[in-house]
Amino acid sequence: MPLLHIENITRSFGSTRALAGADFSMERGEIVALMGANGAGKSTLVKILSGVLPADGGMVSLDGRAFAPRSPAEAARAGVVTVHQSTDLVGAAGLTVADALLLNRFADRSTPFFVSRAGIRRAAQAMLDAAGFSLPLDRDFGDLASADRQLVAIARALANRADLLILDEPTASLSGEESRRLFDILLRLRQKGLAILYISHRTADLEAIADRALVMRGGRVVGTFSRPIDFSSAIETMIGRRLDAARPDARPATGPVIFEMHNARLLPTGAPFDLSLHEGEVVAVTGVLGAGKSRLLQAIFGVAALAGGQMFLDGRPYRPKRPAGAIAAGVAMAAEDRHRSSLMPPAWPGNSLSATISLPHLAKWYPHGFLVGGRERREAEQAITRLGIKAAGPLASVWSLSGGNQQKAVIARWEAEPSRLLLLDEPFQGVDVGARHDIIRAIRARSDRATLIATSDPEEAYEVADRILVIDRHVLRPAADGAALSSAIQGISA
Incomplete structure (x- = not known):
């Protein structure tokens, strides 16, 4: 039985049909790359899985049970955690990095009303250690660069006990070294049975970690590519045409x-x-x-x-x-x-x-x-x-x-x-x-x-x-x- 099974999912926004009958499945301990041009339906599908949007039709099951979360918190409790490309909602100016890491716990009613600053720092440091990241715990979150904000989001997501982790462009603002550290963490999590749905436009990322790639176009999954992934064919399937030569003819600097x-x-x-x-x-x-x-x-x-x-x-x-x-x-x-x-x-x-x-x-x-x-x-x-x-x-x-x-x-x-x-x-x-x-x-x-x-x-x-x-x-x-x-x-x- 697959961990995640999606069958004939549809979603429209007015006259625009974002999902037109998407189907796919994922197993435990599998990293699946989701590829597709902007507007292919990837973001809408992720929002449905993370509880941001309901589907208009179709069926989603998680570990054999119907799965239709009504909020990201409900999705997380069911075992699906999403790290979005934008980190605007991860924290805010005035919060320390430690505070941002523990925001989910502060919202949990089981958390004690009074918590010490030292206790917050210890818990936040434990989260960073588990993720393999290094961040200044006392720095204002508002002063962080995009890459460090992304690390906070990923570390916080990894601290949740999840069956399925959805990552939307996680390395868009990361350096090569930070990306490699993240890949090492994801590969270890895969070995522990975590399923990872990985969305990225960087083929180098997908080549490094993906077991297979799903290609979306027009709100449907139109291609599946197993490892070793033929990315040239996958990209041509994604955009619906052959690739032109990537390198333009360099023009000499003759103008003023x-x-x-x-x-x-x-x-x-x-x-x-x-x-x-x-x-x-x-x-x-x-x-x-x-x-x-x-x-x-x-x-x-x-x-x-x-x-x-x-x-x-x-x-x-x-x-x-x-x-x-x-x-x-x-x-x-x-x-x-x-x-x-x-x-x-x-x-x-x-x-x-x-x-x-x-x-x-x-x-x-x-x-x-x-x-x-x-x-x-x-x-x-x-x-x-x-x-x-x-x-x-x-x-x-x-x-x-x-x-x-x-x-x-x-x-x-x-x-x-x-x-x-x-x-x-x-x-x-x-x-x-x-x-x-x-x-x-x-x-x-x-x-x-x-x-x-x-x-x-x-x-x-x-x-x-x-x-x-x-x-x-x-x-x-x-x-x-x-x-x-x-x-x-x-x-x-x-």
């Missing part, structure tokens, strides 16, 4: 220089470096977690200050003190965590696709304060066509879109107005192969600006960029084509 950094230092103790970006050029910066990728983009966008050196935009001195000054000068940026930095909260007005695109341009588009919805709708309609955004229409809530389509909306925001320099921090995080191709095509279609992309995935850098730079200890270094580039990429991936 748009942006320069001279003797720049990101940290007071860091070595100086130079950077030049040409019109029409796409440059990727890659490196290990914490190497300085985000810091570089933040310094250019006016979020963080340079520790030294000069910047020039179109030959003129450029030193923004805040993002508004950067935007006014023609510099745009999509930050790493779109949920925290680019999207209005679900309960707030202005969370539609059209409002998401227009948000930073309101003062320019409506200088007298009178909003006219026509322009917003036109821009959204053009973005839907240009980027292939799968949405019910311009007024659809951006939170109803899949992760890849949300990211397309963020990119469309900065496509709506001309810019001289576009900064993209981890633009493919949680984005499937098909959506990534659409985004890359849109990025490379523009010849009137320079684009600087920060990515922790060398494969993504290789796929999108005309030129690749490696950042190490907050210092930029060129990575030439051929052997030098291969060596740099292997060094980052190791």
